[in-house]
Each structure stands twice: as structure tokens, then as C-alpha cells.
Amino acid sequence: MSAVAGSGRLRSVVLAAGGSAGHVEPALAVADALREAYPDLLLTVLGTAAGPEALLVPARGYRLSTIPRVPLPRKLSEDLVAVPWRLVRAGRAAAAALHTNRADVLVGFGGYVSAPAYLAARLHSVPIVVHEANSLPGLANRMGARLTRFVAVSTPDTRLPHAVLTGIPLRRALLTSRERQQVPAARAEARRGFGLDPDRPTLLAFGGSLGAVHLNTALVGAAARLTAAGIQVLHSTGARHYEDVVAGLRGVGPAGASYVAVPYVSDMPAAYVAADLAVCRAGAITCAELGAVGLPAVYVPLAVGNGEQRLNALPMVKAGGGVMVEDGALSGDELVARIVPLLNDPQRLAAMRSAAGDSGRPDAAQRVVRLIEEAAARPVRRRRTQR
Secondary structure (H helix, E strand, O other): OOOOOOOOOOOEEEEEOOOOHHHHHHHHHHHHHHHHHOOOOEEEEEEOOOOOHHHHHHHOOOEEEEOOOOOOOOOOOOHHHHHHHHHHHHHHHHHHHHHHOOOOEEEEOOOOOHHHHHHHHHHOOOOEEEEEOOOOOOHHHHHHHHHOOOEEEOOOOOOOOOEEEOOOOOOHHHHOHHHHHOOHHHHHHHHHHOOOOOOOOEEEEEOOOOOOHHHHHHHHHHHHHHHHOOOEEEEEOOHHHHHHHHHHHHHHOOOHHHEEEEOOOOOHHHHHHHOOEEEEOOOHHHHHHHHHHOOOEEEOOOOOOOOHHHHHHHHHHHHOOEEEOOHHHOOHHHHHHHHHHHHOOHHHHHHHHHHHHHHOOOOHHHHHHHHHHHHHHOOHHHHOOOO
């Protein structure tokens, strides 16, 4: 099926990514890096018709090939009975996409799209590259890592066979924030764009695209004391929680433009340029972005799953680029106690910024591209025996 037959010349790459932006965004960043390196390369994203990839992939100018959704239950349930049949159906669709596009390499980013894609690629001798964004790998990538020697991980503690530390691929527009942040005029312009004072210490607060109720509540409780300390806040509340936050702020009465609450920040690169410090959850993409742009943060890991958010933030905290507040200890008082001393200590903040930047991996997409090239160059006869 492969067009390269071990030559190493890339003509077609299929990227399996769907279900969440945490899978899709790194895939698109790798697609951008591949397109830059190989302008004539055929790039196809394998996803579903219902996930965020249905909007994100075409918007970035890439082809989307859809397969049936195959959720993989983490617990014993009736849904487990249907998984084998769903995998067969999705695997056939994935195999058809690999065949139609004459894929040289399949790159999987985890989630329910990747599992059938890995199986189809293995069956048809298409080289596999796995990228794992989280510290704790999911079921699909644990399976995929057993089918290949080309496995990219984002933290040094991620336990997968043949793991190579690459970091999380990020879009180029975000990576330019690091340079712009060092230019006073660019920082001032970014702050004015959000209606902020260009000269005041600035806190960026966000809880992901949907917002975080507990984080929002603590920030409202801290708002008056933060602004009284000379700190201005850009708070992305999440669209569902915006009115509640505005009502809460009305009750505590922070000073006018010192506290800007918005439902959603569409231009995160500009927000990173504007900020001196962030307070946020610790999703894998968030941690990678803050490291890449060199922005120190107060991380409040979401206490769900197997504690993966805490593990995502831990390398940055250990390096000195952030501090951690456990979700159970989160309150307005705790945020004030952490944030005010940091933003009033330029020397410590500069050291944290340096540590955060040193921990980031802005070349992650290029590192993954090199793995893809290595996989494409691997002789076909050896692909069937990978473990």
C-alpha cells in the first residue's frame, strides 16, 4: 500500500486525530510542519463527523476522512460487547482511507479514532507513529505503542515502549508569542487590545474553552483584593459561566477596567503576550503552550481521572516555571496568597519565566516530523515484525 516502499520519500501521510481539541490541535501542528517541509505532500486527517475535527480540520485547509466513532469504555459495561464489531467497522473505514490515499505513514494522536487506525495500518503494513500528549497514556496509544518503534511523548515520565521525548506540537502563531513578549511595545499593544492598562502587572485566568466553575468562583472571591494590589486581570470564564461571573464581580465591585471578564479568548497568542502570570487548569495542551511561550503559571489541576493533570504540570513546577494549588485547597484566599507576592516580585517572576521557557519544547512538531521520516525510511520487510 505504501508509495515509498522504504525509500524515505514522503508522498502521503494520514493523521488519526479526533474526539477532542487535545488530539486534533497537535495533529494540525504536525500537518503544518509536514506541509512546510514537503509542499507537495498529500495530507489527510482521519476523524469522525461529529467531533471537533469536523470543524477544525477543514478550517485549517486539510482534508478530513471520516470513520465511525468507537468509544472505548474504561469500565465493565454493556458497551464493551459492542466494541469488537465497532472496531471492525471503523477499521475497515480506516483501511479504505489508508488505501485511497496510498499512505506512507499513519500518525496517531490517541483517542477513539486512533485505535482502529492502528489496527488497519498494522494489517496493511503501513508504518505507524504514535504521539502521546498526556503524562498518562490512554488505551489507544498504549495499544499503538506495541505496534511500532516510533513513539513520541510529551513528558519524560510517560511510560510507553520506545518513547522519544518530543513535546506537544503547537501551532506556529502561538510560538511567535515568545518573541513578542520580550518587546515592550508588543506587550502594550496586546494589553490595549483587551482593554487593559499597558503598564500594569497582568494576570491571565482561564479554565479551558468551556471554563471551570471552581476556578471562576475562587477568582471572583479574589477579584477585589487582586485589583486593590495593583493587578489587572483578563479572565476567560467559558461561555456557559460568563453571566454568573459578571454577576459575582458586580457583588464584589473590582475597579472598572482592572478586571476584564470575557466568555472566551479567541486570540490566545495575544493573551499570552499580554500576561505576566497565568492561573489555569493543567491540561496537556495548556502546559505545553505555557512552556513554549515561557509564561509562568499557578496551576490548579482538575482532580479527575487518574490525576493526569497534576502529572502534566509537575515537570514545569519542578523546573521552577510554575506553582501548584490542589483543587481541594483552591479558594479566593489561596489565590491572593499565591498571586500577589509573585506579581509584586519582578525578580522571582523573571526567574520563573526563564524556567518555564527552558522547559518548553517549541520544536516539538519538527521532532515528530523527524520520527515520521524515520518510519517512512524503515524497510517494508521489517515493519511486520515490529514490537
